[in-house]
Amino acid sequence: MAQVFKTLKGFRDFFPEDCATRNYVFDVWRRVAVRYGFQEYEGPVLEPTELYKRKSGNEIVGQLFCFEDKGGRDVSMRPELTPTLARMAAAKQRDYKKPLKWFSIGQFFRYERHQKGRGREFYQFNCDILGEESVAADAELIALSIDLMREFGFTSDDFSIRLSDRNAWTDFAAESGVGEDRMTDFLQVIDKLEREKPEVTEEKLDSLGLTLESIRDFIGGGAAASDRISAIQSDLDARGMGDFVQVDLSIVRGLAYYTGAVFEVFDIGKGMRAVAGGGRYDQLVKLIGNAEMPACGFAMGDMVITDLIRETAHANEKLEASISESGLDVFVVIADEEKRTDAIRLVQELRQNGLATGFPLTPAKVGKQFQNAEQAGAKFAVVVGTEFPETTVKKLADRSEFTCEATEIAGRLLA
RNA sequence: GUGGUUGUAGCUCAGGGGUAGAGCCCCGGAUUGUGGUUCCGGUUGUCGCGGGUUCAAAUCCCGUCAACCACCCCA
Numbered sequence: 001m002a003q004v005f006k007t008l009k010g011f012r013d014f015f016p017e018d019c020a021t022r023n024y025v026f027d028v029w030r031r032v033a034v035r036y037g038f039q040e041y042e043g044p045v046l047e048p049t050e051l052y053k054r055k056s057g058n059e060i061v062g063q064l065f066c067f068e069d070k071g072g073r074d075v076s077m078r079p080e081l082t083p084t085l086a087r088m089a090a091a092k093q094r095d096y097k098k099p100l101k102w103f104s105i106g107q108f109f110r111y112e113r114h115q116k117g118r119g120r121e122f123y124q125f126n127c128d129i130l131g132e133e134s135v136a137a138d139a140e141l142i143a144l145s146i147d148l149m150r151e152f153g154f155t156s157d158d159f160s161i162r163l164s165d166r167n168a169w170t171d172f173a174a175e176s177g178v179g180e181d182r183m184t185d186f187l188q189v190i191d192k193l194e195r196e197k198p199e200v201t202e203e204k205l206d207s208l209g210l211t212l213e214s215i216r217d218f219i220g221g222g223a224a225a226s227d228r229i230s231a232i233q234s235d236l237d238a239r240g241m242g243d244f245v246q247v248d249l250s251i252v253r254g255l256a257y258y259t260g261a262v263f264e265v266f267d268i269g270k271g272m273r274a275v276a277g278g279g280r281y282d283q284l285v286k287l288i289g290n291a292e293m294p295a296c297g298f299a300m301g302d303m304v305i306t307d308l309i310r311e312t313a314h315a316n317e318k319l320e321a322s323i324s325e326s327g328l329d330v331f332v333v334i335a336d337e338e339k340r341t342d343a344i345r346l347v348q349e350l351r352q353n354g355l356a357t358g359f360p361l362t363p364a365k366v367g368k369q370f371q372n373a374e375q376a377g378a379k380f381a382v383v384v385g386t387e388f389p390e391t392t393v394k395k396l397a398d399r400s401e402f403t404c405e406a407t408e409i410a411g412r413l414l415a
Numbered sequence: 416g417u418g419g420u421u422g423u424a425g426c427u428c429a430g431g432g433g434u435a436g437a438g439c440c441c442c443g444g445a446u447u448g449u450g451g452u453u454c455c456g457g458u459u460g461u462c463g464c465g466g467g468u469u470c471a472a473a474u475c476c477c478g479u480c481a482a483c484c485a486c487c488c489c490a
Contacts, residue, residue, distance in 0.1 A: 009481095056490065063489080080490045108490095113416095115484070255490055299490085335448045370450035385448060396450070 010112075010120025020323045022123065025302055025309075026105055027322075028151045029125040033103040036144045038127060041102050043084035049074040051083045054288060055257065065109045065120070077109035081126045082281070082297065083288055089130045090289020098131030101140075117273065117304040127278075128297030130285065135228050138261045138280060138296050139235035145265050145276055145298060146236075146244050152305070153315035159275065161244050163233075163263045164251040165226040166279070172218055172225070178208050184256060190215070191252045219249045228261050257281045263298070270311050276300035327377020330413065332359040333369040335385035343384040346391075346406050350382075353410040382409060 007013055014022060030040070049066045065077035078084065081104055089100060104126045114120060127144060129137040142161055149159050166187070173186050189196075189204045193215070202212045223229045229247055236242050253262045262279030266272065278298020285293035309315040330350055334343045343359060350357040358376050360369050366383075373381045374396060383392040384406075393409060394401035404412055 052490085060490075082490075110489080112488075114482090118489080253490095254488085257490090333449080366448045367450070369448095372450090374450045381449080383448070392449090394449075399450085401449090 008120070010114035012119060012121065017323075020326065021306060021319065022302065024319050024322050025306060026123075028148065029103075029105055029300070032144060032148050032151050033125075033127055035147070036101070036140070038101045038103040038144075041085075041088070041104055042106060043078075043081065043088060043104070045078055045107065046075050047078055047084060049076040051087065051288070052076055052079065055083050055284065063110050063112055065111050078106075079108055079110045081106060081108070081124065081299070082128075082284065085126070085128055085130075085297075086285045086288035086295075089293060089295070090285050090291035093131075093289075093291045093293060099137060100128075100130040102130070103127040117301075117307055119303060123302040125300045125302075126297060127299070128295060130293050130295040133282065133294035135231045135261065136235060138228070138263075139232045139239075141278065141296060141298055142232065142245070142263055143236060143239050143241055145263075145278075145300070146241050148300065149265060149275075152309055153318040154308075154312065155314075156244055158269055158308075158312055158315070159244075159265055159267050160246055161263055162248040162251050162266050163229055163245050163261065164247070164249050165228050165261050166252055166258050167228065167260050168226040168249065169252060173208075173210075176210055176214070178210070182208055186210075187252050190250065191254060193250050222249065223247045225249060226261075232261060253277055253279055255279075255281075257284050257287075259283055260296070265300070267308055270308060273304055273308070275304050275308060324377065327356070327379070328358045328373070329355040329378065330357045330380045330382055330409075331369070331373030331376060331378035332357060333366060333373065333381050333383045334360055334363070335366050335383050336388075337363050339384050339386070339388045342388050342406070346382070346384065346409070349407075350410055350413075353414060355410065355413060380413060 012018075033040070049061065049064065052060055052064060060079075064079055066074060067076075069075050085102070085104075089102075105123065106126070107121060108124050109121050111120060112118070125148075127141060129141060142163070146161065169187060169190060170183060173183060174180075178186050185204070186208055189201060189208070193201060198212065205212055205215065218225060223233060233242060233245060233247070236245055251262060251264055252258075253264070258279040259282045260280030263277065264274045265276040267275055276298055278296065280294070280296040282294040285291055285295055309319055332343050332347050332350075334340055347357050347359050358373070358378065360372065364372070370381060378396060381394045381396055383394065385392075389406040390403055391406050391409065392401055392403050393412070
């Protein structure tokens with residue numbers, strides 16, 4: 001017996017219905033980004049492993065699909081896009097007017113355990129503004145992320161934006177006597193505040209010369225801790241989006257390279273997952289490409305957002321409605337095989353008029369052909385039989401029909 | 416890396432020592448030119464894999480692998 005092959009662990013097949021769902025998500029991403037004046041770009045799927053080590057350190061290698069190529073180079077399937085973007089932006093920094101507003105939809109690979117909302121291969125929407133240090137850029141990205149969610153059909157009952165500011169924390173820590181060398185440790189404690197046991201957190205804070213109480217007080221202070229946050233809020237207020245945003249200083253994001261405002265799109269009702277996240281990274285382009293270029297951006301993966309759409313009735317209806325719109329315009333039913341040549345000629349004419357047209361490749365009973373037309377989502381069936389060139393055109397939705405010369409069908413249907 | 420749950424038809428699952436089951440899907444048909452319903456018929460299984468107990472194992476026991484969920488991590 002021949003071996004049966006399956007996908008590699010964490011990888012996915014996209015059968016037509018899966019592909020339709022995926023493309024719907026892509027369409028929303030692309031549509032909203034374009035509406036905000038972003039331009040699409042793309043980079044290589046394979047990069048030197050060093051590019052990722054430079055940004056994240058050696059420990060990242062355990063999470064990479066990396067190997068040696070035939071030329072002896074250490075290469076990796078990309079786990080994220082930001083380093084590539086930083087390289088591209090730095091390389092052409094004089095070729096484009098600032099700010100750059102770029103987005104990308106691509107496939108990424110991470111060698112990690114497969115579980116709900118997480119695979120070894122996934123798609124991600126990346127959206128970044130480079131060359132603009134004002135918080136107006138941060139606000140623009142947050143607004144875009146809100147409109148993405150609305151375009152999927154979500155409302156303020158379904159999601160919110162959690163906004164924070166890394167600099168508020170680093171200022172706080174510096175004033176409290178935390179040294180530059182301990183800053184990463186400090187941020188990690190904040191990042192884990194909600195997940196870690198209080199005793200453990202307290203112990204770690206103690207070694208930094210801080211108390212849990214002072215941290216909680218600072219978080220309680222909210223937007224007052226950061227002029228940036230206030231400015232971003234008033235920008236979003238002006239867009240009528242203020243209600244989507246809640247200041248939550250406990251968000252710092254795991255990434256080491258964030259330098260200012262950070263935010264997450266958060267699902268409220270279905271398990272409190274982060275659907276998207278991002279922030280400001282003013283030093284990264286310098287680190288990767290040796291060019292001064294402040295930047296901020298965010299990313300959204302396809303797996304969590306698709307799960308969330310599926311679990312949210314009104315968002316799922318929107319998806320289903322969008323998918324069901326696609327399908328054939330016309331199915332040509334061949335009722336008399338003597339007329340097959342005429343039928344094929346008609347099919348071709350309809351297609352040249354831009355109508356998505358199907359027909360039976362081999363002889364089949366008329367009833368079966370109607371069934372096939374139905375299943376292909378066809379809006380009309382055209383019956384070609386002994387009367388040809390006179391044909392019967394039937395609207396499948398309401399079973400109404402009329403007769404018409406073959407040469408007039410395209411015109412009638414397109415009118 | 417740690418823990419839990421589950422492995423039986425293409426899918427969802429039932430059964431629980433004695434000939435392998437249901438629903439769905441798929442295919443065909445209901446007198447040869449009209450579709451979503453209905454009715455009839457049909458295909459598919461080393462019951463995840465390996466060992467043990469037994470006259471007999473899909474069923475009980477041990478091991479193993481895989482999938483899923485959670486933790487760790489999360490760019």
